[in-house]
Amino acid sequence: MIKPLSMNNSWMIAGDSKLPIMENNSMLENRWDNALYESKHAFVWQYGEELLQLLSVQPGERILDLGCGTGQLTQKIALAGAEVMGIDQAPTMIEKAKANYPDIQFAVADAKSFQVDEPFDAIFSNAVLHWITEPDAVISCMREALKPKGRFVAEFGGQGNIKAIASALYSVLEASGYASPEKMSPWYFPSIGEYATRLEQQGFDVTYAVLFDRPTPLEDGDAGMANWISMFGSRFLSALSADEQTRVIQAIEHRLKPTLYRDGTWIADYRRIRLVAIKA
Numbered sequence: 219m220i221k222p223l224s225m226n227n228s229w230m231i232a233g234d235s236k237l238p239i240m241e242n243n244s245m246l247e248n249r250w251d252n253a254l255y256e257s258k259h260a261f262v263w264q265y266g267e268e269l270l271q272l273l274s275v276q277p278g279e280r281i282l283d284l285g286c287g288t289g290q291l292t293q294k295i296a297l298a299g300a301e302v303m304g305i306d307q308a309p310t311m312i313e314k315a316k317a318n319y320p321d322i323q324f325a326v327a328d329a330k331s332f333q334v335d336e337p338f339d340a341i342f343s344n345a346v347l348h349w350i351t352e353p354d355a356v357i358s359c360m361r362e363a364l365k366p367k368g369r370f371v372a373e374f375g376g377q378g379n380i381k382a383i384a385s386a387l388y389s390v391l392e393a394s395g396y397a398s399p400e401k402m403s404p405w406y407f408p409s410i411g412e413y414a415t416r417l418e419q420q421g422f423d424v425t426y427a428v429l430f431d432r433p434t435p436l437e438d439g440d441a442g443m444a445n446w447i448s449m450f451g452s453r454f455l456s457a458l459s460a461d462e463q464t465r466v467i468q469a470i471e472h473r474l475k476p477t478l479y480r481d482g483t484w485i486a487d488y489r490r491i492r493l494v495a496i497k498a
């Protein structure tokens with residue numbers, strides 16, 4: 219039986235809906251639309267299935283899915299025989315995960331401050347760590363949450379991830395009068411060298427790490443890039459009027475079309491780090 223997580227509720231307080239837009243990063247990511255995520259961004263967990271092979275679940279293991287979203291990969295871990303728990307910072311995602319998989323334990327928790335009552339054999343994380351600009355805090359929590367020799371298996375955006383998309387986004391915002399939009403970036407795309415060093419500094423042995431390009435077709439044909447920007451670039455758009463948002467998105471699409479649009483499909487220029495580290 220998995221004991222409940224003790225959770226630091228500071229994020230919940232910071233996410234109070236009375237705060238004005240743009241004040242708090244977590245809050246904006248918290249507004250992710252779980253229906254849009256599930257209907258148009260299924261690729262997020264479909265690609266994550268490859269990572270499950272690297273996790274190599276052993277029946278009876280206790281596994282934490284860090285940043286579980288709406289729970290699709292958490293369920294696969296459970297089906298492989300593990301006692302699994304999923305945590306995510308976004309209440310909307312956890313609400314949907316619980317509705318999707320009522321037999322699995324899910325909780326709202328912050329990857330930078332979570333604590334567990336009983337350590338895990340492994341922590342799994344797909345497509346989440348690039349949203350956390352304080353990697354050392356996450357690594358520290360994970361170290362505390364793992365048993366000795368426990369493993370951390372993750373995939374996230376690495377150095378050079380979405381280079382063309384980010385560059386178009388920043389150029390269009392700058393041309394619209396927004397100074398240094400890159401300073402608002404919610405993203406963290408480290409090199410293998412940087413991330414492995416951080417893990418080693420906190421007592422992990424990195425046993426496997428790769429950086430690879432994974433051009434990713436977006437769903438929904440012509441609307442694919444607009445959906446992606448609306449969902450994942452909300453931090454940059456939320457201060458703009460609806461008309462301005464439409465204009466900015468169209469200008470970004472115009473810049474990206476020659477390189478990232480082919481035969482009716484938008485292709486995001488993803489670049490992933492996939493790694494395994496063992497708590498020494």
Ligand code: BEZ
Pocket residue numbers: 345348374375379380405450488489
């Ligand atoms: C990614 O999966 O690489 C990603 C997703 C959303 C925003 C930035 C990167």
